[in-house]
Amino acid sequence: MTSKPTEQIAADRDDSGDEGSAEQALTPGRVLDHGRYRLLSQVGADNRCNAQLWRAKDGVLGRDVALTILVGDRSDAEAASNARRTLERAMHASTFNHIGVARVLDVVTQSSNDPDGVLGIVIAEWTHGTDLLDLVAEGPLPPGTAARLLQPLAAAVEAAHHAGLVLGADHPQRIRVTPDGEIRMAFPGPMSQATSSDDVRGLGAALYLLLTGRWALGDAPEGVPVAPTGPDGNLVAPRTLRPTVPLELSTVAVRALGNPDSTGTTGGVRTGAAVLRVLEQHATFEAPSTTGQSAPSESNEVWRREDPKPDETKRKKLVISVGVLAVATLLVVAWIATSLLSVFTDSGGNSPTGEQISASGNHPGGEEPPPPPASPVQITAGTSFNTSGDADAPHRIPNLFDGDVSTYWSTFKYKQQFGPGGISNGSGAVLTLAHPAVLREVLINSPSAGAKVEVRQVNGAPSLEGSKLLGSAVLTGGETAIPLQADSPSEKILVVITQLTPKDGGFESQLNEVKVTGSAA
Numbered sequence: 001m002t003s004k005p006t007e008q009i010a011a012d013r014d015d016s017g018d019e020g021s022a023e024q025a026l027t028p029g030r031v032l033d034h035g036r037y038r039l040l041s042q043v044g045a046d047n048r049c050n051a052q053l054w055r056a057k058d059g060v061l062g063r064d065v066a067l068t069i070l071v072g073d074r075s076d077a078e079a080a081s082n083a084r085r086t087l088e089r090a091m092h093a094s095t096f097n098h099i100g101v102a103r104v105l106d107v108v109t110q111s112s113n114d115p116d117g118v119l120g121i122v123i124a125e126w127t128h129g130t131d132l133l134d135l136v137a138e139g140p141l142p143p144g145t146a147a148r149l150l151q152p153l154a155a156a157v158e159a160a161h162h163a164g165l166v167l168g169a170d171h172p173q174r175i176r177v178t179p180d181g182e183i184r185m186a187f188p189g190p191m192s193q194a195t196s197s198d199d200v201r202g203l204g205a206a207l208y209l210l211l212t213g214r215w216a217l218g219d220a221p222e223g224v225p226v227a228p229t230g231p232d233g234n235l236v237a238p239r240t241l242r243p244t245v246p247l248e249l250s251t252v253a254v255r256a257l258g259n260p261d262s263t264g265t266t267g268g269v270r271t272g273a274a275v276l277r278v279l280e281q282h283a284t285f286e287a288p289s290t291t292g293q294s295a296p297s298e299s300n301e302v303w304r305r306e307d308p309k310p311d312e313t314k315r316k317k318l319v320i321s322v323g324v325l326a327v328a329t330l331l332v333v334a335w336i337a338t339s340l341l342s343v344f345t346d347s348g349g350n351s352p353t354g355e356q357i358s359a360s361g362n363h364p365g366g367e368e369p370p371p372p373p374a375s376p377v378q379i380t381a382g383t384s385f386n387t388s389g390d391a392d393a394p395h396r397i398p399n400l401f402d403g404d405v406s407t408y409w410s411t412f413k414y415k416q417q418f419g420p421g422g423i424s425n426g427s428g429a430v431l432t433l434a435h436p437a438v439l440r441e442v443l444i445n446s447p448s449a450g451a452k453v454e455v456r457q458v459n460g461a462p463s464l465e466g467s468k469l470l471g472s473a474v475l476t477g478g479e480t481a482i483p484l485q486a487d488s489p490s491e492k493i494l495v496v497i498t499q500l501t502p503k504d505g506g507f508e509s510q511l512n513e514v515k516v517t518g519s520a521a
Helices: 006-011 017-025 077-095 143-162 196-212 247-256 272-282 312-346 394-401
Strands: 037-046 051-058 063-071 104-109 118-125 175-177 183-185 375-377 379-386 427-446 452-457 468-474 478-483 490-499 501-503 506-508 513-520
Touching (some): 077 104, 077 118, 379 394, 394 427, 394 513, 468 478, 468 490
Antiparallel strands (some): 104 118, 379 427, 427 490, 427 513, 452 490, 501 506
16 A cells, blocks of 8 residues: 555645645655755645645654645745744644654744745654555454554544644544554644644544545545535434444544534534543453463554464464463462371371471461462553543553563653642553452563552552552662552552653653562462
């Protein structure tokens, strides 16, 4: 699958005036901004604001970048004013960091060195992967996959709105899918008149596109079918086109777009958080395998539809792991058998040293036998938790127990520290264990020195007030062991950050991996 050819994109635009001369001058190999950025390939165009979307090479830093090039007639006061407003908004967003948005690196105003008709450029980090339209070129995605892929962008929209920013995430060619299977805003630079409502409508349109393969917001790009409307002029719901789409996903897509749903309800979805909650409920994840390798659904090629090929290396690792587990199980069984045998042997008389054993099996001095040995307890699933109700990066929760310290989960960047009077008192994850266990220790790998983490036993709905505190610690850089004081088995635990690490004028923390040890109940 390939992006639309540069020639075809240019053919879709007006080639008259300064804008046309800019179009003709903007070709692969052309350099901009005094020779710093060399154009490599055009990947799209946003005709609403006369913007071309390019992949380019930064000749100074030697890296690929994403260029949003604003073109128009320099003598047109309105066009120049709109371009200035877009550049200002992009500059304000340069301090915003989120996995769902490419970081703005620089903003360049019009230069006499650039071709006529170039009004300004927004430079952002390049997003490797594929075009959003390429993702649905072979047909719509399974609903659970669509929900999972869209979560990072929905979380970014909500975080940006909390920070008073607008992303402009309402055009399909501004959005790309990373090799890790995360949809992100790849070409930032909102239109001068864009609002937060436009971002939410963009989320609805992106979800509608993934579920149906049709575009439902404004003019459809070349080669993409337009979303159909019914006799009443309202948008046809995704569930009507594909009965396998869950009702909640279909409804949130339509209502985020501002259309009545299948029941005729016209109340729109107005926040990214509302969209994100529905996506979380329907996103499909596979629990990590016992070998610590990522599940098949987390493959870099998340949109691949054929069955995965057997991997001999993984098969060998699995055999070795199963063998080690079997040996460990035999050792534990042998230890238990030996302990029971000694109890029954000594219960009818004296111990080998002549010391009397009480009827309870304990020594008269009241000494308890040593507790069963602790061993790793596998984490099989996880869900996000935040006292404010707005989850931080829920799509990254599986990274906490995937066995890979190079992957991570992190909070949003907050302007206030957690605590009374702040936006939240804590953020983290509820982790489900493979079996009930009396927990002894939690080991956390994290670069966020200074963050405070609590580990709590979960019985029922997770909360800070209604759960038992098992242990807490202030993290150091690297691995931090948190001893736990547990007197009853746990099936779920809450690992929650209650104090964030100061960073770049705000507060945020990151956890790479969580490991649990304990003894079987």
